Amino acid sequence: MTVTADCSGATVIVIPQPTVNGPLHVGHLSGPFLAADIAARAARARGERIITLAGVDVHPNFVTTKAANMGLDVHEMVARYRAQIAAAFSLGRIGHDVFIDPEQDSFCEAVNRMLGELLDRGAIRMQPMTLHRCSDCGRTMQHSYVVGKCPNCGSGANGLSCEPCGGFTSAATLIQPNCARCGGEPEPMEVTVPVLRLEDYRAQLIAEWTQAELPPRVRRVLSHYLTAPLPDYPVAYPMDWGIEGTGALAGLRIDFPAELGLSYLYGPARLVDPAANGIDACVAAWRQLAGLWHFNGIDNAFYFGILYPAVFAAAGLTEPKMTGATVNELYLLEGSKFSSSRNHALWADEFLAEHDPELVRLYLSWCRPDRYESNFSRQSFDAFCQWARPLLGGEATASEHRSERQRAQSGASAEPSNGGGQDQGCWIPEEMAADDLERAEHALRLNSFDSSLAVRCLFGALSAGQGRQSAVLAALTGRPAG
Numbered sequence: 148m149t150v151t152a153d154c155s156g157a158t159v160i161v162i163p164q165p166t167v168n169g170p171l172h173v174g175h176l177s178g179p180f181l182a183a184d185i186a187a188r189a190a191r192a193r194g195e196r197i198i199t200l201a202g203v204d205v206h207p208n209f210v211t212t213k214a215a216n217m218g219l220d221v222h223e224m225v226a227r228y229r230a231q232i233a234a235a236f237s238l239g240r241i242g243h244d245v246f247i248d249p250e251q252d253s254f255c256e257a258v259n260r261m262l263g264e265l266l267d268r269g270a271i272r273m274q275p276m277t278l279h280r281c282s283d284c285g286r287t288m289q290h291s292y293v294v295g296k297c298p299n300c301g302s303g304a305n306g307l308s309c310e311p312c313g314g315f316t317s318a319a320t321l322i323q324p325n326c327a328r329c330g331g332e333p334e335p336m337e338v339t340v341p342v343l344r345l346e347d348y349r350a351q352l353i354a355e356w357t358q359a360e361l362p363p364r365v366r367r368v369l370s371h372y373l374t375a376p377l378p379d380y381p382v383a384y385p386m387d388w389g390i391e392g393t394g395a396l397a398g399l400r401i402d403f404p405a406e407l408g409l410s411y412l413y414g415p416a417r418l419v420d421p422a423a424n425g426i427d428a429c430v431a432a433w434r435q436l437a438g439l440w441h442f443n444g445i446d447n448a449f450y451f452g453i454l455y456p457a458v459f460a461a462a463g464l465t466e467p468k469m470t471g472a473t474v475n476e477l478y479l480l481e482g483s484k485f486s487s488s489r490n491h492a493l494w495a496d497e498f499l500a501e502h503d504p505e506l507v508r509l510y511l512s513w514c515r516p517d518r519y520e521s522n523f524s525r526q527s528f529d530a531f532c533q534w535a536r537p538l539l540g541g542e543a544t545a546s547e548h549r550s551e552r553q554r555a556q557s558g559a560s561a562e563p564s565n566g567g568g569q570d571q572g573c574w575i576p577e578e579m580a581a582d583d584l585e586r587a588e589h590a591l592r593l594n595s596f597d598s599s600l601a602v603r604c605l606f607g608a609l610s611a612g613q614g615r616q617s618a619v620l621a622a623l624t625g626r627p628a629g
């Protein structure tokens with residue numbers, strides 16, 4: 148095995164793979180995507196070894212549900228949304244070292260091979276299990292195909308997780324489950340499927356939870372399982388979407404969160420050892436790496452806190468590899484939830500094409516929904532740009548000049564004619580600028596990530612004439628490090 152020197156001891160930062168059931172909107176950007184990129188750039192500037200993992204997620208059945216709802220051919224829809232997601236990553240300067248492409252045959256074969264090996268070793272077992280299908284349309288009621296009420300908090304939820312409380316949900320645990328596709332009633336379905344018995348890995352999971360740097364909200368989701376049994380988790384089952392199983396899994400489709408767990412084993416391993424294929428080679432490569440740091444929404448806590456570490460443990464990685472997680476809350480648009488079905492959204496690729504990506508990154512960092520639901524407002528964004536641009540020493544983009552001129556012509560603007568900040572002066576004493584820059588650097592560390600604080604401290608320093616060449620400014624804006 149050839150170990151790439153730069154990878155040895157590296158931390159893998161996971162930029163979550165967005166489901167291709169829509170383009171990224173500005174709310175997505177404000178959550179895990181920009182934060183992961185900023186944290187990775189800042190860590191590299193400190194001299195830390197970092198691998199960034201990104202990708203897209205094609206296999207959740209949310210994709211087929213969206214295509215059916217919109218009357219689109221699913222493959223055309225996937226291609227369109229993939230292109231928009233790629234454009235948002237590119238325009239937003241969100242880079243990666245490893246890209247998980249689930250539409251590549253080699254990836255699907257690798258996932259099948261790894262599952263087959265886990266079955267052969269008894270880490271996953273074929274066993275009878277009761278799943279549920281719709282009594283009307285016959286669909287297996289997994290993920291987007293089932294809705295009901297969360298058993299933990301009573302909120303409306305699908306068969307993946309509960310957005311408000313972050314708890315794990317399935318057709319078996321939801322209260323009053325119904326088919327989300329046709330409204331039909333669930334009926335039990337006895338199937339023999341490959342099962343990852345999470346309870347078998349309890350000791351290793353507790354070791355992971357004990358050493359990882361996790362926010363209190365994630366710990367609350369995990370602590371439920373200190374007393375409750377960990378569920379049996381089917382990693383493949385009858386379904387009309389997802390990677391087709393081969394060998395012993397023929398006729399089944401692979402569960403997409405299980406696929407994601409395997410992608411975290413496989414993707415970074417291939418960077419360490421480009422020939423890595425199969426469980427043993429991936430585990431050997433992973434022994435060279437320090438661990439995984441997840442950026443994700445709180446509603447994925449069950450998956451990054453339990454399922455993915457259990458996949459690693461089942462593969463034979465006995466030492467903890469979950470270094471920590473940074474989570475976010477919901478981001479609102481003009482006071483209400485982003486909704487593509489109500490066309491209440493700002494698409495990230497379009498927004499980034501119309502505005503200076505540096506100002507977009509800084510603004511979304513400024514009001515990141517890290518501790519509570521925060522809000523995007525157009526008025527606030529425009530005011531921020533007016534104020535921040537002179538601090539950065541930059542010029543407005545052509546389209547911003549245009550839109551500002553149009554606003555002025557329509558009489559809608561009451562903005563000062565001097566650009567809102569050409570002569571802002573210092574807003575911290577010059578003697579404090581170095582301290583603020585130091586605080587900003589600390590605010591971009593993985594275990595104390597607070598991009599909102601970093602922007603405020605940076606702007607204080609910039610107003611006092613310092614920080615133009617700083618690693619903090621480079622990380623927040625995505626400029627090449629100076």
Ligand SMILES: [Zn+2]
Pocket residue numbers: 281282283284285286326327328329330331
């Ligand atoms: Zn149905």
Ligand SMILES: [Zn+2]
Pocket residue numbers: 297298299300301302309310311312313314
């Ligand atoms: Zn809930």
